[in-house]
Ligand code: ATP
């Protein structure tokens with residue numbers, strides 16, 4: 077766990093860059109953008125990116141554009157656009173009317189490409205994709221493991237005249253050539269130490285309908301060309317992105333310079349990595365497509381939709397982002413920090429109720445026949461304004477199966493023959509016996525007597541008991557289904573697998589446990605999807621969208637046990 081972040085000091089080096097750019101007059105205002113590709117749902121890593129984009133803009137009185145970088149017709153779709161917008165909004169960010177699409181810039185980008193061709197800085201190439209790769213060359217480690225990058229080779233088409241390139245490029249657009257037969261490439265340097273600078277492809281021919289432009293185009297710009305020039309067109313000052321784009325920065329600057337466009341500036345920050353999960357759309361897509369999870373919004377997924385369905389609050393995620401800060405080197409963040417932020421928030425806002433996951437009948441032998449008493453229960457001890465509610469109490473209750481033991485181990489303070497416990501908000505009861513199914517040996521009911529003098533904590537001092545357990549009343553309890561989740565991956569870093577091992581295979585196949593036959597107190601009859609509760613002693617739960625009039629489903633958002641506080645303490 078050595079380089080897993082435990083620090084909680086918020087820091088943000090980007091702030092200093094931006095402040096400096098304003099002070100030196102490099103820019104006179106701040107405009108950022110969040111540029112998702114609509115080819116998947118957003119995960120919490122994206123949330124880090126857009127909190128930074130919107131956060132920096134807000135800090136400097138600027139704006140932030142939401143721009144869909146949608147130039148790969150194969151994988152993009154309107155449903156992803158909608159999902160992305162919904163999730164950005166959910167986290168509390170507002171792009172107002174600043175919603176843009178790179179696909180709206182196709183004409184502009186085409187003209188920029190023509191401009192670069194005219195300068196003799198781009199050419200149409202007939203090499204195939206494989207040949208381009210081969211001509212480019214690769215990094216080769218020597219016997220001391222030092223990397224060398226021998227120069228690549230020029231394409232035989234590299235020296236076409238400007239006129240020929242202009243003509244061929246126009247005809248590429250007009251659809252005269254088959255897919256993959258030609259590309260437009262930037263003419264930079266085939267011996268450049270950065271392989272990305274070795275005449276990168278700017279346009280490819282691809283006859284694939286695009287979800288927004290349909291069949292209007294059969295050539296599509298590549299990301300490295302499209303991205304800087306889209307930023308520049310929008311007048312973006314600070315183009316903030318994750319560290320893997322650092323190596324693309326010289327190319328970003330090259331296109332802006334050669335196109336004589338607005339000088340947007342790219343600044344990279346560390347990607348968010350979280351323990352016990354993977355944060356890449358490509359990998360998450362695999363979990364969805366291969367059926368390891370029920371969908372992008374499976375409550376075990378680190379997608380924003382998954383976290384929302386699991387019961388995370390936007391506030392807890394924003395708090396988490398503040399705590400991890402913005403650094404320049406990649407690191408792993410312990411998922412328990414995220415859970416800590418969640419518990420802090422839910423502790424303040426979640427209503428307490430009682431529910432029993434694995435019910436065991438408790439019969440109070442001296443309770444008056446047919447009597448139902450309404451007990452007063454506190455809705456949230458952290459928030460007096462949440463008030464109180466009435467919980468019906470009667471002679472037959474259900475308690476948690478593991479709150480009774482026939483033969484208790486040492487330090488077991490719950491029910492066992494002869495022992496007394498307090499029933500939460502109710503009375504002290506003393507176990508007098510239990511019933512067993514002779515065939516299976518299973519305990520079917522526990523018997524007890526209650527002490528009428530001990531109602532609601534008014535026990536005389538000599539009647540203090542060590543255990544308090546929760547319960548529901550048999551005749552008014554509502555049936556529930558509970559879904560309990562475990563980590564998706566047992567390994568802290570799921571992608572760190574030995575060569576030849578498929579990371580997907582290390583997934584925890586028991587990460588979902590469905591508990592049918594749980595029971596809750598009557599107020600849960602009215603629950604709606606998204607409602608959040610603390611089930612006393614069991615954890616925080618949220619009502620799942622699978623809930624309908626005949627069925628109530630609850631996801632355990634997080635247990636009550638906080639391991640983070642201990643870790644933080646140890647770390648000093
Ligand atoms: P993925 O690797 O998950 O497929 P991506 O970078 O390909 O993500 P985009 O839609 O291109 O997906 O990402 C939009 C923005 O989100 C980019 O600017 C990228 O830098 C940022 N981003 C993606 N993943 C992370 C992460 N784990 N931490 C921080 N920022 C991220």
Ligand code: MG
Pocket residue numbers: 113
């Ligand atoms: Mg990307």
